[in-house]
Amino acid sequence: MSEGGHRTGPAASSAAVSSPAGQRGPGDTTARITVDPARVPTTRSSALDLVRAITAGPDSYGPGYVKRPPYESDPAAWPVLGTDCVWRQESLPGDVLATFTRYSRLPASDSRGEVRTAATVTLHRTVAQADQEMAETLEEALRCPDQQLRATERISGLNSVGSGYGTNGNTTADDYLLEMxxxxxxxxxxxxxxxxxxxxxxxxxxxxxxxxxxxxxxxGDLLTVQARAVAGMETKVHAELGAQK
Incomplete structure (x- = not known):
């Protein structure tokens, strides 16, 4: 996936991805986590304030992490995976109220190399549109298991799995996707x-x-770091939007 955290765009299929029988996954918009409608922003400026408040920085990953330049993304940009499996920047789609990314890193030590991280929060206009992003995300890893991020950066051999609420240990979010x-x-x-x-x-x-x-x-070390940052942002969503099961 894009280091900025987005997977949706005109190159992706609009078909929902189905889940195994009895399991809910991307493409099923049945609500498990509800938010207070009165606390959900309706303008792009207020939405940007919200996603900025939620997006993880260096202190969300653990000791030693620092800001990585450029530290914050252009909120008007939206990474899109093309049919050639190369990521490009396009303008923000109409269904997105706001999106924001922060980049961090753990500098290399004598025995270990540098770790790079990016955290992204996106607020869609509707639940159905957010769910469509999840469905397209899962599909794109199948379409492009090898992807070009930037001129010299590549990811390869991607495998993805989606888990709806109540499956595979997911009890904190409507949908959960993991890619490695x-x-x-x-x-x-x-x-x-x-x-x-x-x-x-x-x-x-x-x-x-x-x-x-x-x-x-x-x-496993990277998965631990990742889970820590995701859990911290989930907590902030609950606090900012009154989300509850």
Whole structure:
């Protein structure tokens, strides 16, 4: 997925992704997490204030993480995965009220390479539109298991799984997606390192966290860092929007 956390766009199919029998997943908008409608922003300026307040920074991942330039995204930009499996920036789609990303990193140490992270929060106009983003996200990993992020950065061998509320241990979000693969950037040294990405939906809000690298870190280490940041942002969504099960 894009390091900025988005997966939707004109190149993606509009078909909902089905889940195994008896399991709810992306494409099923049955509400499990409800928000207070009076607290959901309706203008782009107020929506941007909300997503800024929720988006994780360096202190959300653990000790030693710092800001990575550029630290904050352009809120008018929307990464889109093309038919050639290359990410590009396009203008914000009409169904999105606001989106925001912060970039962090854990500097390399003597024995371990640099870890890069990005956290994104997006507020859609409706729950159905947020759910459509989740469905397209799951589908895109199947369409493009190998993706070009930037000129020298690639992710490969992607595998994704979606879990609706109440399945596979998901008891905190309407939908949960996990994607894993390998990340390669010559600037970080030779050879690929682990890549993990997680996106969840709570009503009209989607939260995404990606963790890339570094050499010497086990995949489980990155998943722990990722889960910490996602849980912190879920807590903020509950506080800001009065979300409840």
């Amino acid at each position: 693969g390998t990340y390669d950037d010559p600037a970080l040294g030779k050879g690929a390192s682990y890549y993990v990405w997680n996106q969840v939906r709570l009503g009209p809000v989607t939260i995404a966290v990606v963790v890339e690298g570094g050499k010497g870190f086990a995949q």
